[in-house]
Amino acid sequence: MKLTAIRALWDKLRAKGGDKLTAVLEQTATLSRHSAILMRIQHAWRHLPRVHRRLLMVLVPAVVVLALLPSPTPTESSSETFAPQARQPVALNPEVSRSLSSPQASSSKTSSSVKASSSVAASATSKEPSTSEESAWTRHQIESGDTLAKVFRRYDLALTDLYSIANIEGEGKPISRIQPGQWIRFKRTSSGALDILQIETDKGQSALYFRLSDGSFARQR
Structure with missing residues (x-):
């Protein structure tokens, strides 16, 4: 028995x-x-x-420190930021809402405003003095x-236009008898040619010559 116990003890120890x-x-x-890996790393x-x-x-x-840092946790402020906002009723002006709800009224107002603006423009045009027409004329006083x-x-x-007018100068011969101090006025066409010529006569009147559609001139009677 003792040998068996000693052998078992020996087997356990071994x-x-x-x-x-x-x-x-x-x-x-x-x-x-x-150590082999460290040697390779050291060699490299x-x-x-x-x-x-x-x-x-x-x-x-730096990479190690960033890896060890804890990840940020979502705060209450961020949750509040992304929280859906509640819709609040907005009070509208009853006149504005009425105008928006009735397209016929808005269209009528638009047409009336357009008509008013057109009438104002027409009246302004009609009230304009003949400054544009007067500016188209050129005045010159005959000198000595x-x-x-x-x-x-x-x-x-x-x-050539002057010669054409001289051939039809007519009564009083205002072109041939032009004197210092007299005034003449003329108007050009869109191309710059003579269109109308007005000559002051010695009797305080004027003679008017105008271009016809065929290019010739005639005297106003």
Whole structure:
């Protein structure tokens, strides 16, 4: 009985010693692998340029610190920010709502405003003085030594038009008897040619010559 108990005790001790030995061998193998990996890393580190090693020395700790930082938890303010807002009734002006609800009224108001604006524009146009018409006329007072030919040259008017008017100057001969101090007025066409010529006569009246559709001139009777 004693021998059997001693043998069993021996087997237990040997089993425990084997387990410890196996654990020690596994730890030794793990350390050797880690040392081999460290040797490779150290070898690769030595072959890196100096600038790269400095950058890694700065970036690696920063990445580790960022990885260890706790993730931010949503706050109450953010939940309030994204919370749906409650709709609140807005009081409308009854006149505005009535105008919006009745398209016929709005269209009638629009048409009436358009008519009013057009009538105002028409009245303004009708009330405008004949300044535009007067500005189309050019006045010139005959000076000493002036002739109608000289005046026509000064204002770039065609002398052929002057000759056509001279052929029909008519009663009183206002073109041939032009005197210093008299006034003449003329109006041009859109192309710049002479359209109407008015000559002041010695009796305080005037003679008016105008261009016909065929290009010739006639005297107003």
